[in-house]
Amino acid sequence: MDTPNPLAHGNRFQRRYYRWALPYYERFGREDPLLRERVELADIYLYSRQGLGAWAGWLLCLLGGAAWLHGNGMGLGKALAAATTIMLGLSIALLGAWLKPHQKPRRVVGGFMGGMAAGIVAMLLGVSVGRALSGKSLDLGSALTALQASAATLIPLGLSFALLLIGVARAGRLARERQLARLQLVAERDAAARTAAEADLRLLQAQIHPHFVFNTLATLQHWVDRRDERAGPLLRELTGFLRRSTELLGRPVVPLADEVQAVRHYLAILTARLDGRVQGEVHIARNLEAELLPPGLLLTLVENAVEHGLEPKIGGGLLTLAACREPDGRWWLRVDDDGLGLADDAEDDVGLANLRQRLRHHFGERARFTLQRRTEGGTRAEIFITPEPA
Structure with missing residues (x-):
């Protein structure tokens, strides 16, 4: 399911039922993920306020069936037991037809009709054997009359049940097809989002590197021509930056510590190129160094702050x-x-728009990005991450 099961956080009865049902949900999920979703949705309906009407209708049918059997001469206790057995069997059959409509309800209907015919024959034989054991002669006319009365009642009921079962199975197949179509649409959207994010990442890489690298190379060439002693350290920082950033942008996620190291190279290059006009400070909590991020997020924020501010x-x-x-x-x-x-009138450039999209794709609603003025001057870019629920 796309959303958590509300039974897991409901009242005491719902929580207890969810804990009992969870192993079965997981087993259904291993067999067929669609089946698990359908079972959970059915449980959510039946064990919440929405399902009170269904339970009331089921109980009324049971009481009505018991009253009909009692009115036809059956004892009250036997009538309730028989009606309960019939309603449970009917409910299980209909629920099975809804949850697993691909299992050809004709077989179930055929089995039911065959069982009903066998029951009528068995009843006729039982009456015959009973009369024979008691020394009474077989009254064929009475037996045929009893058979006719039973058939007149059971055959319409059986046919009605068969039509109901086929209808429920057909509705279940249509619902399953819609479910498959929805999941396919979600998968296609996710694939399109991943493709777009990868394309934007390549675009971002193509935008950041040439602008930054060409300016750095121009500075480096000027220092080499003048035999400036700063050329060696700048070349080492540039080599470290290119190696680190190229490795990062080739992976789907990277540890925060690796991204920070690329940012350190970037700031060291800027400080050297601009003769110390731009200074950088890095303060990262040690317990965050292993957190995973889509690559290039910090580089995007730092590059944006330097370029525009x-x-x-x-x-x-x-x-x-x-x-x-x-x-x-x-x-x-x-x-x-x-x-x-x-x-x-500031608006997101391609880099920041890409950053928002990739945060949304990777973290969903757990990530929030803000860009605002600082009261003391300048700009603050901030990413907030909420941990996944346990």
């Missing part, structure tokens, strides 16, 4: 990357800069 600012500024976990398990990533600040 710090580089255009006269005199440069400070960029701070921080990450911390709250006592309730939530954690956040924050990129602060004291640059020019967020423009009034």
